[in-house]
Amino acid sequence: MDLNEHISEEQLHEYLDHESDDRARIELHLAACTDCSARLRALQELFSEIESLPDLQPSPAFSVRLAPEPSPSIRLPRSLTLTVTLQAALAIVTILVAAPFVMQFVSSYVSVLPVSSPVDLILFLQSQWTAGLDTLATLQIPSLPEIPVVEASGLVLMSTVIAASLLWLVGNGLLLRNQMK
Amino acid sequence: MSDIARLFLILILMIVGLSAYFLVIQALFSARVAKIKAIVPAMTGRSFGLGLVNVVFFAVIALVLFSVAENTGPFVRGILTISALIILGVLAIALSLGLAGMASLVGERLLPDLPAWKQMLWGTFCLALACALPFVGWFLLLPYVGFVGVGSVILGFFPRGKA
Numbered sequence: 358m359d360l361n362e363h364i365s366e367e368q369l370h371e372y373l374d375h376e377s378d379d380r381a382r383i384e385l386h387l388a389a390c391t392d393c394s395a396r397l398r399a400l401q402e403l404f405s406e407i408e409s410l411p412d413l414q415p416s417p418a419f420s421v422r423l424a425p426e427p428s429p430s431i432r433l434p435r436s437l438t439l440t441v442t443l444q445a446a447l448a449i450v451t452i453l454v455a456a457p458f459v460m461q462f463v464s465s466y467v468s469v470l471p472v473s474s475p476v477d478l479i480l481f482l483q484s485q486w487t488a489g490l491d492t493l494a495t496l497q498i499p500s501l502p503e504i505p506v507v508e509a510s511g512l513v514l515m516s517t518v519i520a521a522s523l524l525w526l527v528g529n530g531l532l533l534r535n536q537m538k
Numbered sequence: 539m540s541d542i543a544r545l546f547l548i549l550i551l552m553i554v555g556l557s558a559y560f561l562v563i564q565a566l567f568s569a570r571v572a573k574i575k576a577i578v579p580a581m582t583g584r585s586f587g588l589g590l591v592n593v594v595f596f597a598v599i600a601l602v603l604f605s606v607a608e609n610t611g612p613f614v615r616g617i618l619t620i621s622a623l624i625i626l627g628v629l630a631i632a633l634s635l636g637l638a639g640m641a642s643l644v645g646e647r648l649l650p651d652l653p654a655w656k657q658m659l660w661g662t663f664c665l666a667l668a669c670a671l672p673f674v675g676w677f678l679l680l681p682y683v684g685f686v687g688v689g690s691v692i693l694g695f696f697p698r699g700k701a
Contacts, residue, residue, distance in 0.1 A: 488543075489543070492543045492544060492547060493547060508605075509605065514602050514605065514606065517598060517602060518598065518599065518602055521594065521595045521598040521599065522595070524591060524594065524595065525591055525592065525594075525595035528587065528588070528590075528591030528592075529588065529591060529592070532584050532587050532588045532591070532689075533588070533692075533693075533696060
C-alpha cells in the first residue's frame, strides 16, 4: 500500500475488524490524512451505534409475512371438467349395466364364487362382513412369551455376566470414544 | 382361513396401535425424536454397534437376575425381579424412542413433501409391514431397526466431542 494513496473502504473495514495485514502503514496514513481518519471515525461511530441498539425478537406475524405464498390451486378448464364428469358418469352406467353379465361369466368359471346377481353379491358381502365381525369377536390376542428362566450354575451365570460386562465396556468405550472427549 | 383372517386382523390392529403410539411419542418427545433422526443417517454403523452391545448386555443382565431370583427367598426375589423389570423398562423406553425416530425417518425419506405426522404414519405403516415379513423381516430388518434405534437414542445423550 502506497502511503500517499487514500485508504479504501474495504481496508478500513479490515482495520476495524483487526484483520488487516497492513496495520502499521494504515495507522501511519491515518495520522497524516484527515480525510481518511474522519472516515474511520464515522465508521466507528456507526458501529458503536449499531451495537448499542437493543436486541429485538421478531413477532409471530413477521415470520408469517416471510413465509412463501401458497401456490394458487390449479383450476382445470371448464370443458375438461365437464368431459371428465361425463366420462365418470358413463363409466358408472357401463359398470352397472355390465356387472350382471360379468358376474355370470365369472361364476361360470369360478365355481367357489357364490355370486350370480346383485342381490347375491350383497348377500355374499354381508355374510363376509358377518364372518369378519365374528372373527373380531373371537379374536385371541397372543399371550406374551414367558421369560425363560436360565437353569445354570452360579459359575456359568457369573462368567456370562462378566463376559457381557466386558463386551459392554469395550463396545461402549470404542463406539463412544469421540463422544466422550 | 380363520387363522389367516385372525393374523391379518392382529397385524392391522398392531399397525394402528403402533402408529398412534409413535405419533404420541413424537408429540411428547419431539426434540428427542428429531435428534434421533439427525443421528441415524450420520452414524448408522455406530448406532447399530451401540444398540447391539447395550441390548445384549442389558438383556443378559435381566435374564440372569430373573434366573437368580427363582432360587432365592421372597424378599430378595422381589428386589431382583424389580431390578430386572426396571432394566427391561429402560430398554423398552429406548426401543420406543428409537423406533419412533426410525419410523419418522422412513416416512420422511419416502414422502418428503408430507407434514411430519403423516410421514410418521406412513413410516410406521411401511416399517411394520416390512418387519412382519416372514424371516427376512423378523430376523434381519426388525433387529437392525431396533439396534440402530436404541444406539441412536444412546448417542443422542452424549454431546459430540471434537474429533
